[in-house]
Structure formats: C-alpha cells, structure tokens
Amino acid sequence: MTRIEQTFKKLKADNKKAFVSYIMAGDPDFKTSLELVMGLPDAGVDIIELGLPFTDPMADGPTIQLAGGRSLDNGMTLLKTLELAKKFREKNDSTPIVLMGYYNPIYSHGVEKFLIDAKAAGVDGLIVVDLPPEEDDELCIPAQAAGINFIRLATPTTDEHRLPKVLQNTSGFVYYVSITGITGAAEAEARDVGPEVARIQENSGLPVVVGFGINTPQKAKAIAEVADGAVVGSAIVSELAKGKKVSEVLGFVKSLADGAHSA
C-alpha cells in the first residue's frame, strides 16, 4: 500500500476528508520553501502537492506562474525539487508528496532516471498537467510500474464517454478540476461540483479530491463536503508572495485544513 493509499484509508477510518495543499518548490527560495513544507503536516495537511517549476505553465494563472518564476530565478531545478522532497522525507515518513508540474523538465531529465530519482527521494505520486491518457506510454505506465501513483486530472469537459479512458490508468486518487480555466481564477461552486465528483467516484472506486478555485476555509469545507478532499494552491502561494512569514502562511494553511476537516 502506498503512502497515498494509507492516508486515504486512515482518513476514512477517522471519517475525515482530506486537505491537500499545493506550494511551489523553491518559492521564493529553497530554504524558505523547505521550512514551509516541513510545517505543513502539523498545520493539518494530509497530502503535499509540490509544484515542479516550469517556465511555461500553460494551465496556471498568474499567481503560480509568478511563483515558478521566482523559484527558477533563485536557481531551483528538478534535481533540487527532488532534494527538497528527500529532506522532508528524512523527517516525515507518512505524509505523501505528490509532484505537480509539466512534462518537459521530466522528459529532459530522462523518464527512467527521473523515476529512480523520484522514488529515492520519497515521492509518492505525480500529476503532470500536459500528459493526457492519450500519452500514457510516456510516463504514466512507467511510473505505475515503478510504484509511483499517477494521478489524473478529470475536468468539466471530460464527458461520460471519455471518463473511463481518463480513469483507466489512474491510481492513488483522482483530481477533479472544478472549473474550465486556469489555477486561481474562477471560484468553484459546490453545487456544480458534487454530481461530477459522485460520477467519478462511482466509475473509479478511487478517492476524488477537488481543486482550482478554492481560496477560503469556508470554500474548502463546502467542497470537502461533496468530495473526498479539497486542494488549495494559489491562495496559499499568494500569501507567501505578499511577503508573509512562514509561520503566518502556516497559520492560513491551518485555517484551510480546519475548514476541510470540519466537513
């Protein structure tokens, strides 16, 4: 059983919903980012999504684009992102880490080598935005074979007909993108999201977490009520961008986690 599967099993036993947080690795620099990641589990984060910076994040809004830019400007790389994960894993053996980003840095590193390095760093799952099921041979299948979950995005444009294809090779959990759009843009509405989540749960037998457009504890609660968990990214990243101290950002994260956990 992977750390992701264990986490959902434990949450289910406790009758709790998952709170998933996204931060950009290396934003604004390695040290601050490491300090933040280290504090996430105590702030109530069940699963950590660690953004792998990329120059051309086509599915992301300005908040995450700028975070990636800061991170790259301060010398972040794929290898340093894995080093960050490894440092976290040395202190924490239970909270799953999911790398989220785009394919090119991974492809450039070499898929085989990347999977070995990611596994060694204690990475549990991958979300690669620009790898739809049509390109499963690239990374999805090899990742599963290496024991790393490949978490698929399902979206409002994923219709009945297409859903089975999207779910076919996904594992760990399914990430439902609540809106058509980029990260940090429109606001998700629980009433629109609920039926979609139910449909995916039924078809996949996997936990379904919902992300994009969740930015307050109230929203996190509302979404978590109709799903297996809520993801918050841009709202956390923008706190950091405002120049808040790590402890303050962690305080905000805790309020979001409490929101989701009260569902």
Added chain:
Amino acid sequence: MANDLFNSFMNGPDEKGRFGKFGGRFVSETLMPLILELEKQYEKAKTDQSFWSEMDDLWTNYVGRPSPLYFAERLTNHLGGAKIYFKRDELNHTGAHKINNVLGQIILAKRMGKTRIIAETGAGQHGVATATVCAKFGLKCVVYMGSHDVERQAPNVFRMKLLGAEVVPVTSGRGTLKDAMNDALRDWVTNVRDTFYCIGTVAGPHPYPAMVRDFQSIIGKETKQQMHNVEGRLPDTLVAAIGGGSNAMGLFYPFLDDNSVEIIGVEAGGKGVNDKMEHCASLTGGRPGVLHGNRTYLLQNDDGQIMEGFSISAGLDYPGIGPEHAWLHEIGRAKYVSITDKEALEAFQLSCTTEGIIPALEPSHALAHVMKIAPDLPSNHIICMNMCGRGDKDIFTVARHLGFDMSGPEGRNME
C-alpha cells in the same frame, strides 16, 4: 505500389498525431476533448467538396491566389549562379502566407458553430490575417501578442484594431510569441464552449501541425504546377524561412516525395548560434522536448526550462519548430541552416534594390541563404524561394538597425 506508399514522406502524422517520435497531443485534460472534436471535424471537412469549394472561391477572390511564381532576373544576374524564382506569397491579401491557413481554420470554426476566435501572434501577420477573416465573417476576435512584440510591430497592432479585433498584450515571460501562445491556451482552457483557437503555425497539439500544413500546402502545389509551366520540370532547390515553420511546410510538403528536390529550411540565427542562446535556431541549437502540445526541438537549458529565443524578426522569435520539421531534420529529408540578423538585413536591402521587392524580415533570412549558395551553383540550377511576407511592417525595425531616424512627427503618428 503498396511499398511506394509505405516509403512516402507524405503519410504523416500517424493516428497519435506523430511524425516519427515528434508531434503528439501534450495538452491538459480540459483541452483534450476539444482537440479530439477538432480532429474529427477536420477529417470530415477534408473530404467534403463543399468545404474546399468555399476555400477555393475565397483563395481566388479574397486572397488573390494563385500567387505568382516570379523569375528574379536581376538578383540571378547579380549573384551570377543559379536561376532564382520567388513564390510571391507576400502578394496575398494581408501581405503574407498566413491567410492561407486562417481561412481554412475559420471556415472550419464556422462549421463547428464557434463564435469567438482567439489567436497568438508574433510579428502580427497571423494576428492581422485572423482579424481580417473574422471581420469578413463577423466573428469576435481576440489576439494575444507579447508586449515586446506589441512594441516592435506597432503598425500591425493598429491594423488589427482597425479590423475590430481585441489585441491583448501579454506580459508573462519575456512577452514574445511563446508567451502569447501560453496565454492563448489559457484563454482556450477557460472559454471551451464557444471559442476556436486559430493557431498560426505548424505547431501545437495534433491535429494542428497537419491541418495548418494542409492549408498552407497550396503554396507548394501551385509552385509545382507553375514551375512545370515555365520550366517544364521540378525545381532543384527549395528554400524557406522557419519560425514555427508554416510557410516552409506549405512549400515543402508537395515536394517531399520528389527525391531530386533539395529542401532547405532557414532558421533565425540572431546574433549567431552560440551557447548564449541569442538566436531562434531550434534545430541547429536545441534538442527534443515537449511544449505547447507537441514534442519537437526546443531551445531549453539543462533542466528542461524553455529559453527565450532572440531574433531581429518577431515572426521567427519562437523557441520551438513544427514537429514535422523536427522529423524531416532527423530523417535527413530536409536540411536546416541558420542565418544571422546581419545577413538577413543585407538580404533585405538586396531584394529592395535588385528586384523592387521590400521583403519581410522572415523571408529575408531565406534570401540570405540563397545569396550564400546561388553563386556556386550552375546557371541551369533552379532555386525556388518562398517570399512569404512583405516588409512594410518591418521598416521601422530595419530603419533603426540601419541608423535611419524615423522618429519625426510622421513616424510617431504611425505608432
């Protein structure tokens, strides 16, 4: 015969949208159903006679096709070697080859019931062509243009506005074509129901590279026929400039299986293809990667981060290249070279003074390569170069580089 078909260079892409290992569909799930639908509709239109009848009518009466095949006699004499022809796609309505493709995509968009068209543009030629055709059909048009390009291509920005398009200056990244494409994709992912993304080059996720090539290959088809009419044979060498590579792919494609025809693509060498990446020569100075929906050669660093290219020509300032070019490069069917800003500027001036044609900076790169090879070739060697755009849009840039002051009141009014 089956074997001939198997050996053809014209069969790509395969069902996964691949040319060899290049191409593909590397897009987010939100867009995936949209590009599958586009592929379906395009396949349907492709074999529909009424689609091509509408295209032919507009190509003839709106664009002004066929564009002439012109014997550049004084240039030929000046260089003293090969016989040089220009395919005059700069004479098209809107002044470049871009409209060939835009017409096809907009007619397709209409058939699909889309009411809003988005596009990315570098030099502004694709944006102008898209704004033009949208005006003609009464469609809403939004053009994403890097803020840096908005500055250096002011006349085209004003053209688009006159044509009723909304021009959105893109400030993310370094504000060039690559960043405009990112923002166009972000728009598309947000407005999935009513919006059609009209891509201007042979890049992007499948089916765009093949679709844009098919629409642009009117250039090569006409060239083949015209060359047959005037010379009674195939040309020996084809030369075209490459940013994303659509005018080149359009010229090359119908000749891919004519093995006697040498095919040369000319990339933008900027200040020179060096490790400082002050160029846009993806094939000469890049390596395979994945960006904007396809696998192709990209300018990138060791970490797989995309580099900003550099070129005097906004139309060539793109860190990638169409996947079919990447494939033709790897299998060796086409040869790719690079030309520096300085060489392109010399060619620009030579075309003006020997042929009375002010070329765009993009085909000036192609011409610069012709200037390099023509003198050493025999007089019965036929070179055909695609004069894919006219240079009116570039006169400010060229003036600046030649130290000519155009900042007087008239110049200001233009901006």
